[in-house]
Amino acid sequence: xxxxxxxxxxxxxxxxxxxxxxxxxxxxxxxxxxxxxxxxxxxxxxxxxxxxxxxxxxxxxxxxxxxxxxxxxxxxxxxxxxxxxxxxxxxxxxxxxxxxxxxxxxxxxxxxxxxxxxxxxxxxxxxxxxxxxxxxxxxxxxxxxxxxxxxxxxxxxxxxxxxxxxxxxxxxxxxxxxxxxxxxxxxxxxxxxxxxxxxxxxxxxxxxxxxxxxxxxxxxxxxxxxxxxxxxxxxxxxxxxxxxxxxxxxxxxxxxxxxxxxxxxxxxxxxxxxxxxxxxxxxxxxxxxxxxxxxxxxxxxxxxxxxxxxxxxxxxxxxxxxxxxxxxxxxxxxxxxxxxxxxxxxxxxxxxxxxxxxxxxxxxxxxxxxxxxxxxxxxxxxxxxxxxxxxxxxxxxxxxxxxxxxxxxxxxxxxxxxxxxxxxxxxxxxxxxxxxxxxxxxxxxxxxxxxxxxxxxxxxxxxxxxxxxxxxxxxxxxxxxxxxxxxxxxxxxxxxxxxxxxxxxxxxxxxxxxxxxxxxxxxxxxxxxxxxxxxxxxxxxxxxxxxxxxxxxxxxxxxxxxxxxxxxxxxxxxxxxxxxxxxxxxxxxxxxxxxxxxxxxxxxxxxxxxxxxxxxxxxxxxxxxxxxxxxxxxxxxxxxxxxxxxxxxxxxxxxxxxxxxxxxxx
Numbered sequence: 232x233x234x235x236x237x238x239x240x241x242x243x244x245x246x247x248x249x250x251x252x253x254x255x256x257x258x259x260x261x262x263x264x265x266x267x268x269x270x271x272x273x274x275x276x277x278x279x280x281x282x283x284x285x286x287x288x289x290x291x292x293x294x295x296x297x298x299x300x301x302x303x304x305x306x307x308x309x310x311x312x313x314x315x316x317x318x319x320x321x322x323x324x325x326x327x328x329x330x331x332x333x334x335x336x337x338x339x340x341x342x343x344x345x346x347x348x349x350x351x352x353x354x355x356x357x358x359x360x361x362x363x364x365x366x367x368x369x370x371x372x373x374x375x376x377x378x379x380x381x382x383x384x385x386x387x388x389x390x391x392x393x394x395x396x397x398x399x400x401x402x403x404x405x406x407x408x409x410x411x412x413x414x415x416x417x418x419x420x421x422x423x424x425x426x427x428x429x430x431x432x433x434x435x436x437x438x439x440x441x442x443x444x445x446x447x448x449x450x451x452x453x454x455x456x457x458x459x460x461x462x463x464x465x466x467x468x469x470x471x472x473x474x475x476x477x478x479x480x481x482x483x484x485x486x487x488x489x490x491x492x493x494x495x496x497x498x499x500x501x502x503x504x505x506x507x508x509x510x511x512x513x514x515x516x517x518x519x520x521x522x523x524x525x526x527x528x529x530x531x532x533x534x535x536x537x538x539x540x541x542x543x544x545x546x547x548x549x550x551x552x553x554x555x556x557x558x559x560x561x562x563x564x565x566x567x568x569x570x571x572x573x574x575x576x577x578x579x580x581x582x583x584x585x586x587x588x589x590x591x592x593x594x595x596x597x598x599x600x601x602x603x604x605x606x607x608x609x610x611x612x613x614x615x616x617x618x619x620x621x622x623x624x625x626x627x628x629x630x631x632x633x634x635x636x637x638x639x640x641x642x643x644x645x646x647x648x649x650x651x652x653x654x655x656x657x658x659x660x661x662x663x664x665x666x667x668x669x670x671x672x673x674x675x676x677x678x679x680x681x682x683x684x685x686x687x688x689x690x691x692x693x694x695x696x697x698x699x700x701x702x703x704x705x706x707x708x709x710x711x712x713x714x715x716x717x718x719x720x721x722x723x724x725x726x727x728x729x730x731x732x733x734x735x736x737x738x739x740x741x742x743x744x745x746x747x748x749x750x751x752x753x754x755x756x757x758x759x760x761x762x763x764x765x766x767x768x769x770x771x772x773x774x775x776x777x778x779x780x781x782x783x784x785x786x787x788x789x790x791x792x793x794x795x796x797x798x799x800x801x802x803x804x805x806x807x808x809x810x811x812x813x814x815x816x817x818x819x820x821x822x823x824x825x826x827x828x829x830x831x832x833x834x835x836x837x838x839x840x841x842x843x844x845x846x847x848x849x850x851x852x853x854x855x856x857x858x859x860x861x862x863x864x865x866x867x868x869x870x871x872x873x874x875x876x877x878x879x880x881x882x883x884x885x886x887x888x889x890x891x892x893x894x895x896x897x
Contacts (some may be wrong), residue, residue, distance in 0.1 A: 245325045249318055256314045263302065269477065277742035278752055279668065281661040283615035287747040291564070294473050337386030337399065349391065356387040376872075460576045463489045467500065468577055474767070478606045479525075481577065481596060486538035488573055494560040497533040505537055508544050508553040515547040519619060520607050525794040541566050546605040570600060571749075585769045587762040594758055594805045601808050605749035608632035610811030614665050616651075616658045616748065625650045635811045636666050665745045669809050670755055671702040672779060677802055679820050683789075688825045689795055695787045697759060699804065701779050735763065740778050744808045754778075755808045759785055761800045770800060795824045 278284070302308050338345050341355050361367065363383060368376035389395050394406045454462055471484045497505075513524035524543070527536045541563040544551050552560040574597055581589040599606060600612040611617055611634055626632060633639060635651060639662075642650070651659050677697040681691045744753045760773035771789045792798060797819055804814035 245321050249321050249325070250317050252314055252321075256318065260311060260315075263307065267302065275450075277746070279665065279743060279745040280667055281615045281745065281747070282657070283661070283747040284745060291750055297309060299323070310371050335609070337389045340382050340386040341390070347414070352387065352390050356383065359383050365592065365692045392756070418489075428543045454752055456576070456578075458575060460573060461489045464573065465576055468580055472577060472580055472589070474584070474589060476589055477592060479595065480541055481533075481592060482539060484577070485570055485573060486535045486542060488538070488569070489567055490573070491538040492532070492534040494569075495534065495538065495565055497537050498558070501537070501559065504554065504556060505540050508540055508549060508551055508559075511549040511554055512540065512543045515549060519547075537562070538566050542570065545603055545748065546599060548552045548603055565883075567600060568729060571830065574600075582769060582772050587764060587767045587769050590760075590773070591770060591803070591805070594807065595810075597807050601744070601746045601753060602810055604810060611636055611639060613745070613810055614639070615745075616654050617662065621651075621653055624653070636669055636673070636809075637811065640666055668745055669812060670741065670779065670806075670808055671812065672699050672804060672814060672815055673702050674698070674802070674804070674814060675700045675782065677816065677818050678817075683826060686823050687791060687821060688823055688826060688828060689791060689793055690825075692700045693786055693791045695761065695789065697785045697802070697804075698782060698820060699757075699779055699785065700782050741780055746808065753808055755806065758803070758805045758807060760803050761787075761789075762803060763799075764801055773803075792820075792822050794821050797821050 341352065341359065343351065360380070360383065363376045363379045364375045365380060389399055389405045399405050456462060456465055456526065464736060467487055467489070468484060471487070473480070476484070500503065505543055507527060509524070513526075516522040516524050527539065541551065541559070543549075545563060545567050551563050574593055578590060578593050580592060595606075604610070604612055608619075609622065611622070612619075615635060622633065629649070633642070639647060639650070648659070651662060654662065676696070678696050679687055679693050680696060681687050681693055684691065687693060741755055742806060745754050746753050754777060756775055756777040757779065758773040758775055760769060761771035762769045774785065774787050776785055798821075800818050800820060802814070802816045802818050806812045
C-alpha cells in the first residue's frame, strides 16, 4: 500500500505559488530590463548635437515620455512590483514555517532507543500496558488510553518480529519498501469559510481567463504579417498600389492603413483643429511651390483624412501644436514613426512586381519623411537653419541657385559665408557640422563575375561585386604594385562565399543621422539594386547595407540572362536617410555562349608507378600480367603487353571522343 501524506496546512502550496510566480516574473523582468538597457545604450551613441536636433529632442520628451517613465506608468510595472513582493513574502513564510513530522517511529512510541534487546522491549511494553490499558483508564480518558495502547501494541509487534523489524530498519516501514505520494492543499485559513470564493476564483482563472488570453494571442498572431503589419493593411496596399503611383497617391494609400484607425482615430472636437491645419498646409503649398492642396471629401473615412493631413503637415513643417493640441502632435509623431515601418510593406509589393519607378519613389519618400521635406524642395533644406527665405535672398543677390549639400560643400569659404551670412557663428557651425556628417559615397568598382570562369555565360550564377567608398572619410591606401596585382585575386576568393562579407571588427560605426523632426534616432543605411529604367523593371532585388565608414565591398549573386549579348543595367545606390546622396550609374554586362569558354588545361592526376623491386611493384605486376610474368621479373613480354594495353586504351578513348562528338552533332 502506498504511503500518502496530505498537506493539510498548505505548506507545499507556498512552493507551488513561488514556482508559478517565478516562471512569469523572471522572463518579464529580463525582457523589461533589457529594453531599458537598449534605450539607455541608444542615448550614448554619437547622435547629432546641432541646435535644431537638441530643440526637437527636448520637445519630443514632453510629447513622448522616456522608456523609464513609460514603464513606471504601465500595468506591467505594477505586475512586476506586486509579483516580486509576493515572492519575497512567500519565501519568508516558507523559511520561517515549522514542518510537522508525520513519521511513525516505534522506538519513540515505546520510549526506548534503537538497538535495545528483546528483553528490554518486552519489559517496557509490559510496563506501558499497565499504565495505558483501557481497563485502567481514568474516567474521561478512555479514548486517549485506547489509542495510546493500540500504538504501543503495534510498536511492540513490529520490534519483536524479526522480519517486520528488519523491514522497518531498512525501509522505514513494517511492510517493506513503499511508494510515496503527496497532495498539495490550500492553507486552511484560506479555505475555511471561503469555499465559494475559492471555487469562483478557479473558475474565472482557468475557465475564462486562460482561454481568453490564449484566444487573444492567437487573434493577434493571425491578424499580423511576419513583418508586424496588419493583414487588412497589406490587403489594402495590394488593392490600391499601382505601377505609376507618385508621392500624392502613395500618401493617400498610407493614410488608409488600419493601424491609424485603431490608434489615431479622430477624437471629439478635433475637426476644427484639423481644418486649421489643412488651411496652413494649403497656404504653405501655395507660397512655396504654387500647388493647390486637394482636400478630401466627407465620403473618405475620418481617420484617413486625419492621417493624410498630419503627414502633409509634417512634410511642410507646419506646427501642428500651434494650430491644434498636444494630443494632435502626439498622433502626428505616432503616424510618422509608423509610416516608416509601413513603407516596408509597400516596398515588398513593388519589389515582387518589379516596379522600378514605384520602388524608387517609396525609397525617396522615406528620405523625405526622415528629413521632413516636401518633394520639389531643395535637398539643402535638410541642413539646420536653412530656410526658403535665406535661399531666395542669396539667389536675388548672386543669381546663383544652391540646392544641394554637395554644392554647399564645394563652395569656397567666402562664398559659403556669403550664403549663410544671416546666420550666427554657432548656427554656421551647426550647418557645416551636419553637412560633413552626411556620408558621401562614390563607386570605386562595379564588376560582374562568375565563380571559376573568366567569362560570363548564359544561365550562370553571376556575382555582382560593388566596392563603395565614403568620400568623407580619408584612409591610408597602399600604393605598392604587389597590392594592385593581388587585388583581383582577393576579389575572386571573396566570390566563393557571396554572403560572407568581411568587415573589420575594429572599424568605427557611422554616427546617428541628422533627423531632427523624426521622432526616433536613425542610423544611415543604403539600398543597392540593379534595374532597367527603359522598361521600368527591377532586375536584381535590393540589398540593404549599413556602416560604410571607409570602404565596403558588397556582393550580390543573381541568375544570368538566358541569351548571349551585351546588357546595360542601371546601378542604384539609394540612401534611406538623406536626400540628394543617391548614385545612379550605368554598367554593362557581356554574356557569352558557353562554347566560348576556354578549354581547361589537362591535369595529370595519375599516381606515380611503384618501383618493380618493391612489394607494391610485385603486387601490381601480378595483377596486370599474371603470377608467372611477375616471377620472371617483368621481361620483354611485360613491355609488349603494356604497349598493347596502351594501344587498346587509346582505341577506347578514340571511340569515346567520336561518340561524344556524334552526340553533340545530334
